[in-house]
Amino acid sequence: MSDGAVVSFRGVTKKFGTTTAVDNLSFDAEPGRVVGLLGSNGAGKTTSLRMLLGLARPTAGYATVFGRSYQYLPDAARRVGVSMDGIGELPGATGRGALTTWARMLGLPKGRGDAVLDRVGLADRADRKVKAYSTGMRQRLSLAVALLADPELLVLDEPANGLDPDGIRWLRDTLRSLADEGRTVLLSSHLLAEVEQTVDDVVIMQRTLRYAGPLSDLTSDGAERLEDRFFALVGDGTEGKAHV
Numbered sequence: 001m002s003d004g005a006v007v008s009f010r011g012v013t014k015k016f017g018t019t020t021a022v023d024n025l026s027f028d029a030e031p032g033r034v035v036g037l038l039g040s041n042g043a044g045k046t047t048s049l050r051m052l053l054g055l056a057r058p059t060a061g062y063a064t065v066f067g068r069s070y071q072y073l074p075d076a077a078r079r080v081g082v083s084m085d086g087i088g089e090l091p092g093a094t095g096r097g098a099l100t101t102w103a104r105m106l107g108l109p110k111g112r113g114d115a116v117l118d119r120v121g122l123a124d125r126a127d128r129k130v131k132a133y134s135t136g137m138r139q140r141l142s143l144a145v146a147l148l149a150d151p152e153l154l155v156l157d158e159p160a161n162g163l164d165p166d167g168i169r170w171l172r173d174t175l176r177s178l179a180d181e182g183r184t185v186l187l188s189s190h191l192l193a194e195v196e197q198t199v200d201d202v203v204i205m206q207r208t209l210r211y212a213g214p215l216s217d218l219t220s221d222g223a224e225r226l227e228d229r230f231f232a233l234v235g236d237g238t239e240g241k242a243h244v
């Protein structure tokens with residue numbers, strides 16, 4: 001682990017029966033950086049994030065947050081904000097109601113929900129039922145839940161999915177300002193064009209690690225596009241029926 005890494009993967013492998021979803025994955029996420037975990041559909045991104053959060057057990061290797069396994073990290077639910085399908089969803093509640101419930105569970109003041117609703121641009125739709133939200137509004141609400149406890153690390157699984165161009169720009173600016181505040185953001189995505197304008201560092205995986213480091217090193221300071229480098233590293237989509 002490098003000194004002070006917020007997230008570390010070391011030789012992480014996950015097998016589901018005879019399928020190897022993740023194979024010997026190692027990388028670090030450094031403080032104050034926006035790190036994009038990139039890969040085609042089925043590359044193992046969500047499985048990797050689930051292992052980081054203690055939701056799946058590695059077959060080999062280990063992943064840590066702030067130097068510890070998530071399940072042994074004191075105050076983990078406050079220090080690590082998570083946006084991932086199936087986590088924090090309360091479709092029968094209103095946006096405000098869902099955040100109030102989560103704030104209570106995290107031992108936070110009730111007003112905290114309104115603060116994050118404002119930050120994600122949902123204040124004027126706070127009293128609508130979540131089940132009536134569009135996909136983009138659900139993404140914003142999910143980020144609001146992740147931000148509730150003012151976490152040092154955000155782990156976001158495909159946060160750009162379902163956002164319109166305005167939403168993508170909003171997400172980019174929001175993630176940048178979160179990193180400027182000293183937070184670390186680890187996000188997964190297969191939307192290369194959006195990621196290219198958002199992240200500082202990239203981790204490209206296709207079951208195994210293909211690249212980890214600054215985006216600028218990969219794209220020769222803008223001379224090459226991320227998409228071209230991505231396909232050179234993972235193949236053209238025929239391997240594992242990749243689709244990006």
Ligand SMILES: Nc1ncnc2c1ncn2[C@@H]1O[C@H](COP(=O)(O)OP(=O)(O)OP(=O)(O)O)[C@@H](O)[C@H]1O
Nearest residue numbers: 016019021039040041042043044045046047048190
């Ligand atoms: N619980 C599970 N049981 C069996 N196989 C699984 C399970 N979870 C994931 N897999 C398999 O592991 C591989 C990696 O899946 P994963 O969801 O991590 O990929 P991903 O990169 O997040 O893909 P996507 O971009 O499509 O969400 C796939 O082949 C998937 O079918």
